[in-house]
Amino acid sequence: MRNLFKYHLLKGDCEIMADRIKTGISGFDDLIKGGLVINSINLVTGGPGSGKSIFSLAYLYAGASKFQEKGLYITFDENVDDLRKDAAEFGWDFGDLEKKGLIRFVYIHPYESEINQRIESEVMTFSPQRIVVDSISTLSMSFADAYEVRKELYKLAFFFKKAAATTFLTSEMLSEKDVFSRYGVEEFVSDSVFSFHYGGFGGPGDRTVRIIKMRRSDHEDGPIPFKITKKGISFSKEASKIKL
Numbered sequence: 001m002r003n004l005f006k007y008h009l010l011k012g013d014c015e016i017m018a019d020r021i022k023t024g025i026s027g028f029d030d031l032i033k034g035g036l037v038i039n040s041i042n043l044v045t046g047g048p049g050s051g052k053s054i055f056s057l058a059y060l061y062a063g064a065s066k067f068q069e070k071g072l073y074i075t076f077d078e079n080v081d082d083l084r085k086d087a088a089e090f091g092w093d094f095g096d097l098e099k100k101g102l103i104r105f106v107y108i109h110p111y112e113s114e115i116n117q118r119i120e121s122e123v124m125t126f127s128p129q130r131i132v133v134d135s136i137s138t139l140s141m142s143f144a145d146a147y148e149v150r151k152e153l154y155k156l157a158f159f160f161k162k163a164a165a166t167t168f169l170t171s172e173m174l175s176e177k178d179v180f181s182r183y184g185v186e187e188f189v190s191d192s193v194f195s196f197h198y199g200g201f202g203g204p205g206d207r208t209v210r211i212i213k214m215r216r217s218d219h220e221d222g223p224i225p226f227k228i229t230k231k232g233i234s235f236s237k238e239a240s241k242i243k244l
């Protein structure tokens, strides 16, 4: 199944048209007018346990299993076996997709030298349509200061776009209001920011996502409820209508 469509929006005199891909994640595409802008950089930010890695795994799993799109998951945090185990909890068989050459997991130690070159070489070798970097907060620890973080993240974002991939960068969110990333620069290299929140008390409004920005696009703002259960992750504007 081919996963590319044009989104056409007229706003006053302004016409917005962009090639899009569906994420394939239950309920999420309805929040972003059908899908992500192709070749965009999307920041997935939130506190610990807010669902960033599960959302990112769902993005690659849906891409490979529904649309045969190749997905590369670069992890600086969890090791690859743990990620496979996390996914297996939801019935997502990444092993099979890895054997078919549709998915590749790569663990990189944050203090390895020449990290950007390593990432670029993984991308050039595998040629994925979907990329996840989890997390750029840990990746950024390897850079000397805020100036280096900004410079290296810009270079990486530019490279991912040139590689014709649509990318998720996960980022740890600090607790201050309206600070979406550890270094305060991550949101500026990104075309979109999806901010995940978790109250930790249970109940329908306990997990929510806000769509803070999405360049070249209209979108829901939020907070929009979502659920993580043993069947996966699913979103709906009305908590009672979440399909899981």
Ligand SMILES: Nc1ncnc2c1ncn2[C@@H]1O[C@H](COP(=O)(O)OP(=O)(O)OP(=O)(O)O)[C@@H](O)[C@H]1O
Pocket (backbone or CB within 6 Å): 046, 047, 048, 049, 050, 051, 052, 053, 054, 055, 077, 089, 228, 229, 230
């Ligand atoms: N089978 C499940 N059913 C319900 N909730 C689950 C299930 N598996 C995981 N979770 C929830 O998902 C959370 C983990 O989500 P995830 O690993 O995506 O978070 P994260 O934002 O990546 O966290 P971190 O910043 O620590 O990497 C768990 O803390 C738990 O609340």
Ligand SMILES: [Mg+2]
Pocket (backbone or CB within 6 Å): 052, 053, 054, 077, 134
């Ligand atoms: Mg995580």
